[in-house]
Amino acid sequence: MSTDALRPRPRLVRTLLVLGVLLGLAVVLDLVSGVGATAQEEGKGAELAQDEELVERGAELFGSHCALCHGELGRGLPIEGPRGGPSLQGVGAASVDFMIRTGRMPMTNAQDRLERHPQRFSETDRRALIAYIEQLAPGEGPDIPDIEGWEDADPARGLELYTTNCVACHGPTAQGVAVGQQDVSSDLQVADPIELATAIRSGPGVMPRFGRDVLTDNELLQVTAWVMHLRERDEPGGWSFGRSGTVSEGFIAVVLGLGLLTVVMYLLGERSRDEEAPGVDEEARHERT
Numbered sequence: 001m002s003t004d005a006l007r008p009r010p011r012l013v014r015t016l017l018v019l020g021v022l023l024g025l026a027v028v029l030d031l032v033s034g035v036g037a038t039a040q041e042e043g044k045g046a047e048l049a050q051d052e053e054l055v056e057r058g059a060e061l062f063g064s065h066c067a068l069c070h071g072e073l074g075r076g077l078p079i080e081g082p083r084g085g086p087s088l089q090g091v092g093a094a095s096v097d098f099m100i101r102t103g104r105m106p107m108t109n110a111q112d113r114l115e116r117h118p119q120r121f122s123e124t125d126r127r128a129l130i131a132y133i134e135q136l137a138p139g140e141g142p143d144i145p146d147i148e149g150w151e152d153a154d155p156a157r158g159l160e161l162y163t164t165n166c167v168a169c170h171g172p173t174a175q176g177v178a179v180g181q182q183d184v185s186s187d188l189q190v191a192d193p194i195e196l197a198t199a200i201r202s203g204p205g206v207m208p209r210f211g212r213d214v215l216t217d218n219e220l221l222q223v224t225a226w227v228m229h230l231r232e233r234d235e236p237g238g239w240s241f242g243r244s245g246t247v248s249e250g251f252i253a254v255v256l257g258l259g260l261l262t263v264v265m266y267l268l269g270e271r272s273r274d275e276e277a278p279g280v281d282e283e284a285r286h287e288r289t
């Protein structure tokens, strides 16, 4: 063994340092996006309705985007042609949150079927609409459920609850089956956890509402965990990094990729040096003798 092997290898140290820094960055990014996510989820209907500024903004938005169908003060209008809609007084924050998040509202034609679309409002505007509609009939209707900790809920228990309560309409793989003649229940493969939870509590369209008497808050998390589990299992992307957001997932992928590349390059470099070394030594020896 030559003394060479015992000497510190600056390239390896540098590589490890760079990897360390990149991983550190990924963790920080993950934390930041995580904090953002929880900040967005808090502020349930009742709390939002206390915010006068938000209610005022909501009233404006409601006037320009919703009142033409849902009427003044959300009292509802008979459906005639493309206009009209049910009363929203006491519909509950969960329903408004779900309808806006999944782009089902605002509809363009009241005769259309409810359909998922990209969300048309900003986070703040959605909260403003919730605040306004909530204060029309405070405390009535299901509030936005708290889904914190759903990742730790038991998916096996969730499967049982799903089988009892949801499978008939959404199918065993949550990809949807026909309900009745016209309504095809939505594919659950695109709903995120908060949309799942608000849908369960509010019952969009012909789907029944599941109150706390049918599914407790804990059971709500278990069903959510099961549907998310189904989805992750079917996801084409391969690995999933649990609760981390898309930003950091992409980032981790880049870091891992770059890291692997660096290690491979390092090893290749090391190998070729090892191969060269004896030759050089031999030449040197020849010269000396």
Ligand code: HEC
Pocket (backbone or CB within 6 Å): 062, 065, 066, 067, 068, 069, 070, 079, 082, 083, 084, 085, 086, 087, 088, 091, 095, 096, 099, 105, 106, 107, 108, 109, 110, 111, 113, 114, 129, 203, 204, 205, 206
């Ligand atoms: C073009 C008419 C139209 C517009 C505009 C519209 N809606 Fe609706 N909305 C409807 C109809 C019709 C339904 C009932 C759909 C169904 O159940 O099939 C409905 C249902 C809803 C529900 C669910 C009600 C329930 O009892 O479950 C909510 C919440 C809602 N709308 C909120 C809104 C909000 C908020 C806006 C404005 C951003 C809006 N809608 C704009 C027509 C409209």
Ligand code: HEC
Pocket (backbone or CB within 6 Å): 102, 104, 113, 114, 115, 116, 162, 165, 166, 167, 168, 169, 170, 179, 183, 184, 185, 186, 187, 188, 190, 191, 195, 196, 197, 199, 200, 204, 205, 206, 207, 208, 210, 223, 227
């Ligand atoms: C009677 C049939 C029926 C049952 C039972 C039912 N659903 Fe639904 N569900 C529907 C229909 C129909 C829709 C589409 C509603 C619409 O028109 O927007 C839907 C929509 C949804 C959505 C929204 C999907 C999206 O991405 O927009 C979710 C999430 C959902 N259901 C979850 C559940 C869960 C979880 C259960 C069991 C606790 C359940 N449903 C039970 C019929 C049902």
